[in-house]
Amino acid sequence: MFAIFKKELRAYFINPVGYVYVGVFLTAAALICAYTTIQKSSYSTTAYFQYLLFAFVILIPLLTMRLFSEERKMRTEQLLLTSPVSITGMVFGKYLAALSLFAATVLASCVNFFPLFSYAIQERATSTTDAHVGPVGGQMVGCLLGVLLVGAAFIAVGLFVSSLTENQLSAAVITIGVLVGMMLIGVFNSYIAAAPVRAVLNWISILSRYEGFSLGLFDFAAVVYYLSISGVFLFLTVRVYEKRRWG
Amino acid sequence: MIKVEHLVKHYGANCAVDDVSFEIARGEVVGFLGPNGAGKSTTLNIITGYLSSTSGRVTVDGINVLDAPLAVKQRIGYLPEQPPLYPDMTVEEYLIFVYNLKKCDLNRTKHLEEICEVVKLTDVYHRLIRHLSKGYRQRVGIAQALIGNPPVIIFDEPTVGLDPKQIIEIRNLIRTLGKDHTVVLSTHILQEVQAVCDRIIIINKGRIVADELTENIDRVAGSNSRYTLKICGPQKEVLSLLRARHDVIYAESMPTRDGDAYTYQVEAQKGLDIRKSLFYAMAERGWPIVGMESIGMSLEDIFISVVDKTDNPERGRGKRGRAATAEQDIAASILAKTAEKQKNTEPYQGDD
Numbered sequence: 141m142f143a144i145f146k147k148e149l150r151a152y153f154i155n156p157v158g159y160v161y162v163g164v165f166l167t168a169a170a171l172i173c174a175y176t177t178i179q180k181s182s183y184s185t186t187a188y189f190q191y192l193l194f195a196f197v198i199l200i201p202l203l204t205m206r207l208f209s210e211e212r213k214m215r216t217e218q219l220l221l222t223s224p225v226s227i228t229g230m231v232f233g234k235y236l237a238a239l240s241l242f243a244a245t246v247l248a249s250c251v252n253f254f255p256l257f258s259y260a261i262q263e264r265a266t267s268t269t270d271a272h273v274g275p276v277g278g279q280m281v282g283c284l285l286g287v288l289l290v291g292a293a294f295i296a297v298g299l300f301v302s303s304l305t306e307n308q309l310s311a312a313v314i315t316i317g318v319l320v321g322m323m324l325i326g327v328f329n330s331y332i333a334a335a336p337v338r339a340v341l342n343w344i345s346i347l348s349r350y351e352g353f354s355l356g357l358f359d360f361a362a363v364v365y366y367l368s369i370s371g372v373f374l375f376l377t378v379r380v381y382e383k384r385r386w387g
Numbered sequence: 388m389i390k391v392e393h394l395v396k397h398y399g400a401n402c403a404v405d406d407v408s409f410e411i412a413r414g415e416v417v418g419f420l421g422p423n424g425a426g427k428s429t430t431l432n433i434i435t436g437y438l439s440s441t442s443g444r445v446t447v448d449g450i451n452v453l454d455a456p457l458a459v460k461q462r463i464g465y466l467p468e469q470p471p472l473y474p475d476m477t478v479e480e481y482l483i484f485v486y487n488l489k490k491c492d493l494n495r496t497k498h499l500e501e502i503c504e505v506v507k508l509t510d511v512y513h514r515l516i517r518h519l520s521k522g523y524r525q526r527v528g529i530a531q532a533l534i535g536n537p538p539v540i541i542f543d544e545p546t547v548g549l550d551p552k553q554i555i556e557i558r559n560l561i562r563t564l565g566k567d568h569t570v571v572l573s574t575h576i577l578q579e580v581q582a583v584c585d586r587i588i589i590i591n592k593g594r595i596v597a598d599e600l601t602e603n604i605d606r607v608a609g610s611n612s613r614y615t616l617k618i619c620g621p622q623k624e625v626l627s628l629l630r631a632r633h634d635v636i637y638a639e640s641m642p643t644r645d646g647d648a649y650t651y652q653v654e655a656q657k658g659l660d661i662r663k664s665l666f667y668a669m670a671e672r673g674w675p676i677v678g679m680e681s682i683g684m685s686l687e688d689i690f691i692s693v694v695d696k697t698d699n700p701e702r703g704r705g706k707r708g709r710a711a712t713a714e715q716d717i718a719a720s721i722l723a724k725t726a727e728k729q730k731n732t733e734p735y736q737g738d739d
C-alpha cells in the first residue's frame with residue numbers, strides 16, 4: 141500500500157496534471173480570498189470557504205481522473221493486482237495519495253490569510269474599543285476542517301468514477317457531473333415546496349452538513365456523514381475490482 | 388508446485404476455459420501452447436490471481452489461490468501479455484517501485500543490480516521507459532517478474548514482437564531460469580517450446596488436448612514415418628511402383644529434380660521400416676536411390692493435427708486416402724517450409 145501511495149504522489153509531479161492542479165487551486169484560492177475579504181473589507185472567511193467548495197467540483201476531478209483509468213488503459217493494473225497487495229490496500233494507497241496532495245494544497249492556501257491578520261494587527265493597534273477585530277480563529281479552523289472533509293468525500297467519488305472507465309477525460313467529466321449534482325441538491329432544495337422532500341434532500345445534502353463548520357461548530361454527525369460518504373465510495377471501488385475479477 | 392484441478396471459466400455465455408487440470412512439478416519448464424484465443428492467458432491469469440475461476444481449484448506451493456491470495460502472489464513472478472510498464476518512470480524508478488510493491492526484504496541495490504545484469508538492462512537503467520524500444524521494454528517486464536526471486540515464474544508470450552537475436556537471448560534466459568525456478572511459458576510459437584521446455588501442454592478451445600514431455604510429443608499425433616526419396620528413373624513408373632506397395636500409404640512426386648533423379652515423398656505405414664525393402668525393390672528395377680531422408684514430424688504438424696482432431700474429430704481420424712490431395716499438399720508445403728526453417732535456425736541456435 142505504501143509503495144502505491146508513494147508512486148501516485150510522485151506521479152502527480154511527473155505528469156503536468158499535478159502542477160496544473162496545484163497552480164489552478166492556489167490561484168483560484170487567492171483570487172476568491174481577495175474578492176471575498178479584502179475587496180469587501182471583511183474579516184469573515186466564511187464566503188471564501190464556500191466558494192472554494194464550488195471550485196473543488198472542477199479541481200478534484202483533476203486529482204482523481206487518472207488514478208484508475210490510466211492503470212486500466214496501460215494494463216498496469218495487472219501488475220498491481222498480481223502483486224502481494226490486497227485490492228483494499230491498492231484503493232487506499234491511491235486514495236491517500238490524492239488526499240495528501242489535496243490536504244497539502246488546502247493548507248498551503250492558508251497563506252491567503254496573512255494579509256487579513258496583518259490588517260487586523262494594524263487595526264487593533266489603532267482601535268479604541270474592546271471588540272474583537274480580525275478573523276475569528278475558531279471559525280477558520282472549523283471551515284478548514286469542513287472543507288477537508290468535503291474534499292475527502294469528493295475524492296472518494298472521483299476515485300470510484302475513475303475505476304469505472306478507461307478514459308481519463310470521461311472520468312473527469314463524469315466526476316464533475318456527479319459532484320455538481322451533489323452540490324445542487326443543497327442549492328435547489330430551498331425552492332422545493334413539499335416539506336418532506338425538502339427535509340430528505342436537506343439530510344443528504346453535502347452543503348447543509350457543512351453549515352455547522354462554517355459557524356465554527358464541530359458537528360460530530362457531519363464528520364460521520366462525510367467519512368461515511370468516503371467509506372461508501374471507497375467500498376464501491378473495491379467492489380468494482382472484485383467484480384471485474386469474477387466477471 | 389502448481390496444481391490446477393477442473394478449472395472452468397465462463398465469460399457470460401462464452402466458456403474460455405473448460406475443465407482444465409494439470410500439475411507442474413518444482414523446477415519444471417512447461418510450455419503452454421495453443422492457437423490465439425485458446426484460453427492460455429485466461430488460465431495464467433487465474434493462476435496468478437488476476438482473475439477468478441468460475442469453478443475449480445488452483446494451488447501454488449500447496450496454498451489455495453482463493454484462501455491466501457497474497458501468499459500465492461508473493462510466490463509468483465508474472466509477465467503478462469502486455470508488459471505492465473509506467474512509461475513516465477525510468478527503469479530504475481520502476482524496478483524500485485515493483486521491489487517495494489512486492490515487499491521484498493533482500494538487499495535492494497544488489498538485487499536490482501543482479502537482475503539488470505541477467506536481463507541486460509544496465510545500459511538503459513536511468514532512461515525513461517517511454518523512450519525504450521520494444522525489446523528493452525519486454526526485458527523490463529521480465530526484470531519486473533524476477534524481482535523478489537519468486538519460485539514460480541510465469542511468462543505470457545514473452546518473445547512477441549522481438550527480433551530474432553532478442554528472441555534467442557530471451558529463450559536462453561528462460562533456460563537459465565529453469566535451472567532453479569518453476570517456469571510456465573505461454574506461446575503460440577512452436578519452436579519456442581521445443582527450444583526451452585521440458586514439457587508441453589497444448590490447449591485448444593479451453594481444453595487440454597495434449598500434455599506430454601517434449602521428447603514424447605510426437606506420440607500424441609500418432610504419426611507415421613515419412614521419407615523424402617531421390618530416385619533416378621522414369622518418374623511415372625517409380626511413382627506407380629511406390630503407390631502399389633502395401634506398406635506405403637501415401638506417395639507423391641515433388642517438383643524438384645536433381646540431375647536425372649526425381650524427388651518423392653513417401654509415408655510408410657505405422658511401425659514399419661520400409662527403407663531396406665524399398666532399396667531392394669528399386670535396385671531390382673535398376674533405379675538407384677541417390678538420396679533417402681527421414682522427415683521427423685515437426686511440432687507444427689503435431690500441433691495442427693492435435694488441434695484439428697479436436698476441432699473436427701472426423702477429419703483427423705479418417706484414413707488418409709488419395710482423395711484428400713488438397714489437404715496433403717498443404718501439409719506437404721508446411722512440412723517443406725518447416726524443414727527449411729529448422730535448417731536455417733539450427734546454426735543460429737548453435738552459436739548462441
